[in-house]
């Protein structure tokens with residue numbers, strides 16, 4: 094039976110970058126190497142404009158029935174004034190939660206061809222290959238109670254709840270350890286255990302999970318130090334496992350090590366094979382519709398989809414190699430361009446990957 098991939102272009106640059114990734118996937122389908130059916134749905138602002146809600150039931154039904162979901166990006170100033178429940182971001186959070194996509198994998202790999210696009214010195218970042226495993230469906234983004242309340246006639250206060258169950262920590266740590274066994278056997282767990290009880294439990298549980306992985310070395314680091322170490326000596330890391338909020342921040346920081354957030358793919362897995370694949374960046378309203386966006390993060394997300402949800406690791410590698418060839422040829426979107434390289438637009442970059450494939 095054919096696999097089903099649901100495509101959710103979303104907002105801003107989403108439709109432009111998704112088009113390039115789908116172009117690459119369709120070429121593989123056409124060559125008979127990748128038996129898959131595509132279905133399209135709406136999410137975020139695009140869904141709000143059509144249905145009034147950021148995650149319509151029909152999109153959720155499509156996603157639930159699919160083997161994998163490929164998403165562009167959501168959000169933009171047009172919808173910023175809406176109340177939280179109706180905002181585009183809420184649709185994405187709802188989708189991740191509904192799919193139980195609790196493990197967000199964000200690799201930060203510096204392609205040697207992009208060494209000069211990083212703001213860090215070459216010897217600090219050359220050969221960088223780290224993976225951030227971020228817990229995605231728990232923590233402070235979902236904790237209840239949350240809100241803003243009037244405390245007296247002079248002022249209001251706002252509150253969110255940071256809460257993790259042991260079972261949530263166990264399952265995300267297992268994902269990190271499993272992957273570390275395929276990589277360089279090192280997991281660094283990032284927390285704030287000197288201040289937060291949640292982090293103290295996180296640390297305890299990580300130590301427990303580590304018992305089942307005798308070949309993997311577990312270290313711990315406070316989030317403030319991790320943020321510093323990531324720019325000071327990023328190659329010390331192999332797999333970083335951390336909570337939703339800390340992972341959100343660290344993964345954007347890691348993105349810049351690689352030259353541009355436009356290069357960073359991500360996968361959000363449910364632990365049973367289904368995954369939501371999307372670039373780590375947002376909808377970039379400042380460049381939307383201008384054919385300036387770098388589609389490589391989305392194309393590389395499609396490669397992750399092959400690897401983690403569709404059981405086609407060799408096709409994943411072919412896409413990744415094709416991206417390497419395109420960079421070798423000196424083709425660059427504006428975010429990764431440097432003197433001596435050739436500036437191309439979004440579609441030209443997608444075409445080049447297709448040709449290399």
Ligand code: NAD
Pocket residue numbers: 106110165166167168169170182185354355371373374375376377378379380385386387388390428
């Ligand atoms: P952003 O990631 O959209 O943009 C940050 C900067 O990076 C901008 O200068 C943008 O032009 C650039 N950039 C992003 N992707 C790029 C690409 N592929 N190629 C070249 N340059 C790229 O973050 P933001 O500006 O903070 O947020 C804009 C909107 O995106 C907001 O509405 C936000 O809520 C939303 N957002 C969505 C997601 C998501 O869909 N998963 C994630 C983060 C932010």
